[in-house]
Amino acid sequence: MKTVALFSIKGGVGKTAAAVNLAYYAAEKGKRTLLVDLDPQSSAGFYCRVRPKSRARGRSLLDGRKHVVSLVRASDFANLDVLPAPRGFRNLDRHLDHESDKRRRLTPVFKRLGREYDRIIVDCPPHFGLLAENVFVAADTILVPVVPSVLSTRTLEQLVAFFADRSLRPERIVPFFSMVDRRKRLHRESVEAGQAPGSPFLSTIIPNSSVVERMGVERKPLLAYAARSRAAVAFLDLSAELETRSIL
Numbered sequence: 001m002k003t004v005a006l007f008s009i010k011g012g013v014g015k016t017a018a019a020v021n022l023a024y025y026a027a028e029k030g031k032r033t034l035l036v037d038l039d040p041q042s043s044a045g046f047y048c049r050v051r052p053k054s055r056a057r058g059r060s061l062l063d064g065r066k067h068v069v070s071l072v073r074a075s076d077f078a079n080l081d082v083l084p085a086p087r088g089f090r091n092l093d094r095h096l097d098h099e100s101d102k103r104r105r106l107t108p109v110f111k112r113l114g115r116e117y118d119r120i121i122v123d124c125p126p127h128f129g130l131l132a133e134n135v136f137v138a139a140d141t142i143l144v145p146v147v148p149s150v151l152s153t154r155t156l157e158q159l160v161a162f163f164a165d166r167s168l169r170p171e172r173i174v175p176f177f178s179m180v181d182r183r184k185r186l187h188r189e190s191v192e193a194g195q196a197p198g199s200p201f202l203s204t205i206i207p208n209s210s211v212v213e214r215m216g217v218e219r220k221p222l223l224a225y226a227a228r229s230r231a232a233v234a235f236l237d238l239s240a241e242l243e244t245r246s247i248l
Contacts, residue, residue: 001114004248005122005139007132010155013145014178016043017212017222018235019123022143024221025239026248027080031118034072037085038092038131044123045084048075049219052086060086061109062095068109069116077224081117089131096130103166106134119248128162136168141247145178145206148190174247176202176238204238207231 006019016039023035037044045051050073060067072083099105113120122139124132136142144159146152156175163170177194181187194201209231211222218225222232242248 001118001120002141002248003110003114003120003122003139004141004143004242005124005135006143006145007124007126007135007159008145008152008155009126009128009158010147010152011126012179013147013152014206014212015039015126015145016041016047016123017215018143018145018178018206018238019121020044020047020215021221021223021232021235022239022242022248023080023119023121024077024223025236026119026121027077028223030079032079032116033119033121034081034083034113034117035075036083036113036120036122038089038135039085039123039125040090042085043216045082047215047219047221048077048080048082048084050075050082050084052084061089061092062099062105068112076220089125092131093129096134102130103133104137106131107138110138128158133166136163136166140172142173143242143247144173144175146175146194146201147179148177148184148187148194153190173200174202174245175200176204176206178206179208180205181208202238202241204234204241206234206238 006015008015023033027033060071072081075082096102096105122135124135144156146156160170177191211226211229212231215222226232
């Protein structure tokens with residue numbers, strides 16, 4: 001089992017779109033895949049037409065395997081299940097703060113889920129908190145979408161600094177450029193710098209495209225409704241690159 005988390009503290013960088021499409025790709029490849037939506041906006045579940053159970057509580061994520069499995073819902077796609085975010089997930093940082101091992105509390109939860117799935121893709125909350133830190137500890141890889149801008153690049157630096165402060169292994173952080181508009185000089189220059197030898201960035205670049213925004217209208221992964229679009233091909237390339245690196 002491999003666990004891949006998508007994280008960024010900056011909104012509007014394509015984090016959830018990447019999580020959904022990577023999960024769909026893994027499922028299409030025959031991997032039993034679970035998409036875990038920990039973002040309070042619940043966009044990953046929305047894109048997959050999956051709602052949390054009416055009585056789902058955030059605390060259920062911490063209450064043992066039986067409760068965790070009860071949160072999982074089947075999607076419309078083979079091999080792809082979703083653990084959608086109920087409203088209670090917004091309070092998970094507060095719940096975790098009262099746990100004895102509050103920074104590693106979710107590690108056994110993901111291990112239990114790993115008995116049922118080959119791949120777990122996590123859409124993280126967009127902030128540094130105990131919930132995100134638990135995912136950082138439990139995940140094999142933290143993928144970071146970065147828009148070629150000063151503020152977005154700064155959030156990557158903040159994440160690396162956070163890992164250093166918590167004595168976490170920074171080599172698990174894998175950034176990639178997202179929502180790139182090559183008409184913009186800053187974007188072109190940033191991508192060029194990110195592709196220099198020794199750069200931690202993946203070689204695949206996700207372009208800025210309106211077809212990705214239609215995920216909210218179609219309510220399905222981009223790869224499921226516009227597989228030949230430029231953005232979809234980029235997500236396929238991203239997935240293949242991650243497979244080559246034994247990440248996905």
